[in-house]
Every structure is written in structure tokens, then in C-alpha cells.
Amino acid sequence: MSDPTNNDPLMDDREASTGLSGSTTADTLHPPTELTSSVTGELRRAVLGMNLLVSALAVVLALAIGAVLIALSSPNVIESAGYFFARPLDTVSAIWQSVTSAYSALFQGALINIDALREGDISRAFYPLSETLTVSAPLILAGLAVAIPFRAGLFNIGAQGQMAFAAIGGGFVGFAISLPAGVHLIVSLIAAMLFGAFYAGIVGFLKARTGAHEVITTIMLNYIAIYFLGWVLNQDWFQREGRNDPISPILSDTALFPRFFGDGLRVHAGIVVAVLAVVVLWWTLTKTTLGFKIQTVGANASAARTAGIDVGRIWIAAMLIAGAMAGLAVSMNVNGTDKVVTAGIVGNIGFDAITVALLGRGSPFGVLWAGLLFGGLRAGGLAMQASTGTPIDIVLVLQALIVLFIAAPALVRSVFRIRAGGTEALSLAKGWGT
Amino acid sequence: MTIAMPQKSSDVPLVTIAPPSPRKPIIMTSLAVALGAVFIWMAPSDQVTTFLFNLGDPVISIPDWEFNARIGATVFAILAVLFAAAAWPINARRGSLMLPALGVGVSLVLAFLSWVGADSRIPITGLLQGSLLLAVPLVFGAMSGVLCERSGVININIEGQLLVGAFLGAVVGSLLSNAYLGLLAAPVAGALLGLLLAVFATKYFVDQVVVGVVLNVLAVGLTGFLYTRFLTEEPDLWNNPPLLPTISIPVLSEIPILGPILFDQNVIVYLMYVVVIVIQIALFKTRWGLRLRSVGEHPEAADSVGIRVNRTRFRAVVLGAAVAGLGGAFFTLGSVGAFGREMTAGNGFIALAALIFGRWNPLGALAAALLFGFADNLQNVLSIIGSPIPSQFLLMLPYVVTIFAVVGLVGRVRAPGADGIPFRKS
């Protein structure tokens, strides 16, 4: 497998130094940008560039391991295993049963309810798809919040906290101020974006000024934000009247995302915002000087510095964008599905978003597909949990495994005995030093 | 032209030296003055704070110390400022600022306690004893980090390793009704997770931070799945382990103040002492430690003398993960007694911060972990005695302290030379 950053071995042009091994030029997370980027080209590359075969096999492998977990923990399987030697076929069929029922519930829960379709109940038939889109919207946006800093060489694990903090701003505007329809929603979104950007900007600022590693600062800020949200939700000016639990007043109708299909299906205009964000960020990243600088800093921060780019400022810019995306992400729930701010409004989206961004290899369109995939898994997972009792945590396991296998194509190849293609391992290749 | 010859090429020429920057003393003094003033102002002048020093019924009894809240805060604040002032001359002659910094810190904390403890009693010894206990997972996590990162592999997965250790420790302890067997199982769980990190880092050269984060997700998912499937269904069978006992070491535990803190603790705390000492000695005084450090500082040099770099790293990671797993047992076998979802609550990351704060040294990381444990326990104690600060802000305390530590009140730190850089043979 040719590693594109390998020097010509004949030309030994390492510098004469005291032997301290310098840091390697960071391989980028994604196939490097070409000069002829177009939307269709980018779409094509995001899908095919990952060596589709290996990616598909990675998913298959993950599902296989998931199947083992499901089978091993299914009560039926355990029971029939008890008398395995008397009636081995029972165990086998119990295994088969548990796995297929779980996975078919998963797939149906993500895409289409076949039974409902047969019955002609369109609304119920498309409920899974609507759920997938609904759940994907915040995942995509939060994934962008992780992906953009990736491109600048930063690991933003703080989407969770940025979303929590943003919820305060967006929610407050949503229930405390009255504005005409349309405008109210936009102002609420802007407030969320501003709050999120501010909170994320802290991380960028600390990194730029003091070199504090963002992995630790973002994780600490996550916890701080969650507690802060909890405190805010107990304050008079934020807590709903007459309630003792941490919940805000319901947002005004004018501040909500309209639903496409009435009350039956939850999918709302937020998904449009998510797709728009993907396009806008793709354009920014590939067509603007800011995007160019972000990519330069992420690919090789020292070369960027030497070329006159203010690396610290770019980090801050990337984090501000990320925070804004986090703000939009939480608005999907605050202004879309839940219509309130609660302590658990962020859920686990911030962490899921990391796997989304990794799977999407840091490219906006990649994040779009990854967000849809993992959104589908989650929506399907909920249905699977409801109908077969398989805990939804299996989805987390699948997500982690998929990302791990995608990150190490060599592993997948050796499992399936495929010969080497052109993929390279996922790498940020940095230590604690800045 | 006349040319004067230097004596030998090994002569090191004299260099001009700039005066030391007063940045650190300035920060220390401003902190001491600002925070000191706040605490004095907030402390009620008409109430009495009591510091308790006895735990239980000691042989040597130390009297309680009562004093006026505001006066106490003032005294401690002045003490803090004095320590900060001492930093200036020390800094000018480039001495170590650790003692003044410690002095400022301790004095400010005492001033803070004078304020929040007004009209109340603060159990000082109990506070410190609990801090040591809460620091246990942090110390184990930091030791894990020491082993892994000193060999050149970043271990972000400490959180996950703690979690799976807690899980398996609880399950085995519960199934076999024996806390010690659970304690044996916990590092196995950590090692298995660490195996994944090791493989992906040393064989497939995937970015170590990425693998660490993803494995954390995996750990949460796996433990959550099994928890829902088994532990909540039959908690008495799966999730009801006995707790590790607290043992009071005779004689030593009677020493005033220090005795109860150090020698009247849970078994896992004593285990922690052993682990820290063993790692400290092994790392710096044995061949294994020398080779491990060489692999983390300059793997090419190690390779050139025949040391197997990736194999050494692999083993260090698995061993480190086992240590973290062992620390995870604290949560279930040492403290709560039952596994709960995501019960490690960020301890793994605080341990990482302790590692960095402690400059990748076992003893330094231990000290840093104790500091964070103190912040954590302070929040506990304050919420029990009731304090003027809202509980959520108290809960934030350990995380805020960690940020301050990492942000560089510490100064630039230097990780092992090849930390995080995969070693590929050309």
C-alpha cells in the first residue's frame, strides 16, 4: 500500500539534526481537495472516495459483531442454550430468530413500516423514514460541529456542551420574546448560534493563547455546561411557572420549525436547515480563502504559520463555526421536536456526532451521509428496542465498530482477505503538543 | 587579522541571559488578592466557623478550632498574599515556585472554607480523607496514562477502561459474592479494551486520539447494553457485589490528622499506594522502565539498538489499560456497590489532566490527582453542610479546576518526545 507521504527512498533528504524526530506532516482525514470541486463531484467523491467496498464490508462486519451480542444476550437463546445438547436446533433457531427479528425491526424502523404500507396507512408507513430524517437533522449539524474543527486539526469533543449552552439562548428567545412568525424562529436560531459559537470559541481561544489541548478543555466544558443548564432551568426567569422540575416554558408557536406532514409525522423544516448548512459549509471549505486556510492549518500547521496564516485565529474561527452548528443542532430539538428546554435536551447527540464526523471523514457531504446512516440506526434502534426489547445501546456499539473498521481499512481487508486498494488509515497524527 | 583560538570544541560559550519574566508571580499575587478580597467580603462577620480535626474517637484528640468567619478569612487571605509575595524573589533567582504556589493555594482554600463554613462545622480531616478516596480512580487512571504515554501512545480511553473495569468488577463480585474476585476481574476488563487500543495504535496506525474516543463510545454502549439486558433484569444476581472493606492500620492510623487520612482507608486505597510506588520505581530504576521510556521519547534510537518498539508499546498499553480497569473497581466495589450507566462521569478525562499537570511523572500525577479529588470532595462536603453556593456550581468545581490546571497556570509542558506519533519501520 503506497503511503502518499512517503518520501522517495532514494532521496534521503532528512535534515541533519540532533536526532529528535520531528512531527510527521499530518495526513488529512479525507481525500485532499482537488481544484475542480463541484457539487456533483464532491457528492461522488464522498460516496465513492472511501473505497465503497471496504466501507460496506466495515458495516457488515460491525453488524455481524452486533449480531453476536444480540444473540448472546437474548433470553430465548440463553434459555434454549440451557438444553443445547438435547435439542441443538432450538438454540440455532433461537439465535437466528433473535438476530433477524432485531435487525429487521432495525431496518424497518429506519426506513419503512412494511405492514402499514400493505394496510394502506401511508402516514404510519412512512413514519420510520420521517423519524430517520428527524433524528438525522441534529446529528448532521452536530457532526458538522465536530467535522469543521477536524479540518483545522482540532478535535472538538465539546459539541455536547456547546449544544447545552446554545439551548439556553435559543430557548429563551423562543419563549420569552414575542415576534412575528418566521422572524421569531430565525432570531431564536441566531441566538442559539451565537451562544454556541461563544461557548466553542472559548476552547479555540484557550488553545490559541495557551496551547491548552482541546480534548480536555472541551470535555470539561461539557460537564460545566450541563450543570449550568441545570442551574438555569431552576431559575425563576427560565423555569416554567408552577413546575419544580427543570423544564422551561413551552416555546411560542412562532418560534417553531413547521412540520411538513402535520402532526402525524415528526419531520420538520429543520432537515432543510441541516442540508443547507452542509452545502454552505462545503462551499466555505472548498471555495473561500477561509476554507483554504482552515484546510492548510489542519494539514500542516507549521507550513501554514510559515506562509503567514494566523493559526490561532483560524482555530478560533473553526470553533466559532462549530459552535454555531451546535446551536443549530440543538435547535432541532428545542424548536422542532421537543418545543421546550429540559435538562436532557441534548441527549447523547454530542457524542454520536463524533462518530458521525469520523465516519464522514471530516467532509461536509460525508457528514451528511454519515448523519443519515447513524440517524437511521438510531431511529431504527428505538423501534427495535420497542418491538424486540433489544437495548438501544447496541446502536452505540454498532456506531463505534463501524468507525473503527472504517478507520483501519487494513483490518477489514485482512478479515475479508481483499488485496490493497488506495485507502489510507484515518489519522490526525498529533500529540499533546501544539 | 589576528584570531584568538578557543581552548577546545567542547567548551560551552557564555550566553547572555534575559531577566526572568514576572508572569507567574503576577498571576499568583492577583489571584491571592482578588480571591482573598472576595472571600473576606463574602464571609459574614457575625458568624463562627468551626474546623473539626477528629475523626471518630482517636487516641490523640485535637481540639476543634472555632473562629470568627470574617477574621479567619482575612487571616488566611493575608497568608495567601504573603506566599505570593515570597514568589517574587524566588522567581527572580529562578527557583522552583512550587512551594509558594502550594502555599497560596492552601491559604485560599482555607479562606474559602472560612466563608462557606460560617455558622457551620467543616470536618477538615474527613474532607481530606474523602479526597484521597475520591482521588483513587483519578490516580489509577493517571498511572495508566503514565504507562501508555511514556511508551508513546496517547490513551484517551481511560474513561472507557475505568467503566468496563467497574462493570466487570461489579458483575464478577456479584456473581461470586466476593469483592476480591471482582477486584481481580476488573483489570482484565480494562486490559481487553486496551487490547483494542493497542492493536489499532501499533498495528494499524490509526490516530490514537480517534481510537480512544471511539472506544469510549464502545465501552458506554457495551456496558449499557449488558446493563439493560442483564443487570436491571436480575440485579441481585448480577449487580449486587459486596464492598471492599475499610481497614484501619493499627498504630499508623492513630497519628493525628495524617493517620486517619492515610491509614484508615478502603483496601483499594492501599492498593493504590502499592501501584504508584511500583510504577515509580519500575519506570526509573529498571531496565524495563528505561526501555519503555526510550520507546516513548525516541523510538528510532530504541529500534536501532534492537528494542522492539511496537511490541513494547503494545504491552505498555495493555498493562496501562489493566491498571485503569483496576481503578474502575473503585466505583463499584469501593464506593457505590452497584453499576450504573456512565458512572465514571468524566473521571477518566480528569485523570488525563492530572497526568499532564503532573508532567507524566507518577508522583506528579499522584499529586495532581489528589488536588482534583479534593475539589470533588469539597463539593460533596459543602453540599452536605449546606453552603451559599448553588449545588450546580459546586458540581462544576472539579471540572473548572481541571481547566485552570491545563490552561497553563502550569506553564508549557513537555510530553514524551514521540507521544502520539506512530512508529513505522521504513
Add this chain to the structure above:
Amino acid sequence: MRLELRGITKRFGSLVANDDISLTVEPGQIHALLGENGAGKSTLMNVLYGLLQPDAGQILIDGEPVTFTSPARAIEAGIGMVHQHFMLVPVFTVAENVELGAESVGPLGMLRTGEAADAVREVSRKYGLEVDPDAVTEDLPVGIQQRVEIIKALTRDAQCLILDEPTAVLTPQETDELLAIVRQLRDSGKAIVLITHKLREVREAADVITVIRRGRVVAEAVSPQTPESELAGMMVGRDVSLRVDKEPADPGEPVIGVSNLSVFDSADRAIVDSVSFDVRAGEVLCVAGVQGNGQSELVEAIMGLRDRVSGDARVGGTSIVGRSTKRILGLGVGYVPEDREHDGLVGSFTIAQNLVLDSIDTAPWSRAGVIDYGRIRDHGVQMVEQFDVRAQSAAVFASTLSGGNKQKVVLAREMSRELRVLIAAQPTRGLDVGSIEFVHRRIIEARDAGVACLVVSSELDEVYALADRIMVMYAGRVAGIVEPDISRDDLGLLMAGATG
């Protein structure tokens, strides 16, 4: 020990790094392996040392064939290597570095460091290699660190010592000391292989010379009496002029003015200490000196890449201390950094993208923040042609280029702007002769067009070839600013810290 290589061949993919190479080293002999950068010398030595396995051929020690699967086997067989990039752990003491891999241990694996220190002292005494076993390696001067490398090999009873480009980081005086040590080792019966591309040293120290070019042996048993120009011709395969053809300089007004510039490191030490000089338009000022005497930091400070800079520096009258790198570049300063991989290029960007790395904000590459890729692409094609960059197109990734071509891209980028100043740090390090000639020509062209050129170089040949004036740096200070007619010996003395 008598060391023989027979028919060694090593391929990397389609590239043949070593092609049927044979040579013999007798005990008590200094055998020099001469070749330019990229000829395959290091690959050959890595094969000998067990870091690489040959695809064909044999290694024989005293007539017996041996295979080295790892450096440990080579060390056991008595081969010791002193690497070009030291294989020393910076934070370890000398004793620890020497004992690493061959530690003497007590019970439970506890180190017996006292023994290691004693072993170091013994070897020091025996061969005259003074060094303090308890010193921390990274605090030692480079010349001393190299001694540690040698001691490391000797404590393992090396009978054959391979030195890979040993004088690259030494002052002329340190070089003399090293060669004296090497001669002493030879006289005590060791077989020595000296890998180098430096003609002077080869003629001074070698007993016999083998010349390698493009992976093949082109001349063996060459006598060290052979004139330099003939040796150079064998190395490169054609007649080589060791000087650049150039007109005398016609310098104008000073463009760069530096006055009492100091740069401090994190320990508050002055790595650049009150340096003052100027560079006039249309002249080349070469900063000579062995690496590590502050030249790199001086250049970085001028380019705004360093904190803790005091003093004054101006370009065309505009002060640049404390200014951002971007502003400085914008004043018409071109910068070719020392480490082209690390600081000069983004390996995963295309050539065309790299060509606009430091000017992406300016027209015509972008307008109002939006990039015009069409122009960038055309520019890329044009520059590849103009600067003779050997690549399939301007759309290939920079990382696939050879060292020489990478440097051409960096030069192309800087020189395609309007320049008043050109600053180049170690511009031909690691390049083959053809690329070196190219780079030198371009620098002289810039100088003739009126650009003030500041070139930092630790290669004396290059300094003599390019300089209109020479500034020698030692220990962060200016040891002297002299004319290029200064004798090599005198220049060497200045570089070693003598004051004129």
C-alpha cells in the same frame, strides 16, 4: 574484522536503490563511500546494519556469510553504526544512552547505572573521547553528542565502525578532532566505513575510496590523491563546475537592516545575541556557521515566526520586529524555510495549491474571499514549466515529489512574487547536484535583478559559491563579517568561535 559486501541489491518498488554493489573493508583501514545525496549510500548502510533486508547479495564477515535480521544481530556481529541523525534519546544521560539495549541489571531488572558510567569512562579514556557520563544528552553540544554515538558502538565491542555523514553538523575544528579520533580507531585495528559526500574530508581521511552513483559502484579502489574535480565528476557522472558562473555584484542601498537583535528561548537564554548587520539590494549575504549557532532562529525572528525577540530589524525602512509573518511577506520578502517538508509545503496539497499558500488572499487568486481556481491552476502549469519541476502535472500532491523538486516548488512560489528580499535557509540541504546548481542559479538571478539575498548555509562550498559577503555566526553572536576571499582555514576558525 574483514567486512565484505557481495552483489547487494535492494529495491523499493520499481526503484533500485542498490544495484549489485560489492565492496570490501579491511581491518585497520578507513574506507570511504563517496556519493552525492540520493546515490544509495544510506540504504546500503541500513542493509549492512540490519535495518533493511537485501533483495539479493551477501554480507561476509571474515569470509563467513552472515544475515542480519535486525540491528541487534549486526551489533552482536561487531558492527557499530554512528548515524547521521543521532540515535540518542535526548532526555537520557550519556550513560543511559550508552547502556540502552545492553543494560547490566541486578535482581528484578534493577539497573546498575554505576557500571554503565564506568564503562563510558573506560572507553573515553582508551580512545580519548572526553565526555561526562552523567550529563543529559540534549544539553551537550552536537560534537560531543556524536562522541556518545561512537562510545555507544565501542562499548559493544564494535570491530567495524560505520560513520554516516559524520561531519554534517560539526565545525571545521570539530571535524579535525573527529578525523583524528577515527584515525586512532583505525590504528587500533578497527575497520572503518566513512560515508560522505564531502570531497575534502574524503581526501584527507580515507585510505581507499569507493564511489557510488545512482545505486551502482562506479569506481573502486580510488586513491585519495585523486583531485577533487575528478572525484566530483565520478560522483555525478559528468564534468562538474564547483563554482557558479556569476558577474561581480553591484549592490545598492541596504534593504535589510538588523540592529542589536536578540532572541530568547524558554529558559531566557539568548540564542541570538545582539546581532547587527545589513543586506544591500543586489548582493548575497551568506550566513555561515555550523548549525545550532543561532542562524535558524535569526531567520525565523526576521520572518516573525519567533516570540521573545528584542532589538530592531527593518525591511526597506519598515520595522518588522513584532509584526505578523503575513505583513512581513507582504513587504516583498520571499522565504525559503530550512525544512521544506515541515514548514515549506503541505504534502497533501497539490503543487498548484502550494504555489499560492502564502498569497491566497491576494488578487488574482481570490477576490472578496472567494478563490479563483482557474487562475491558480493555470499558474501551477506555468510554474511547473518555468521551474522545471519534474512531476506529471501541477495537480499531483507535493508529497510525491523528490526533495529537489519540492525545493523548486518552494522557490517558484517565492520567486513568482515581486521581491525586494529573498531569505533562504539551508536551501540545498539534501539535494542532488543538479538541483543544487538550479537553486544556486536562481538565487544569483534574483540577486542580479536587485533583490537583497540572505542565505544561511552550513556548507562552506555553497557559501563560497554564492556569497558577496559572509557573516559568520557563533554561539548566537556575529563572529565576523568578511569578504569571500577569506581563506577556508580562517573562516573555519571564525566558525569555531575565534574572534577576529
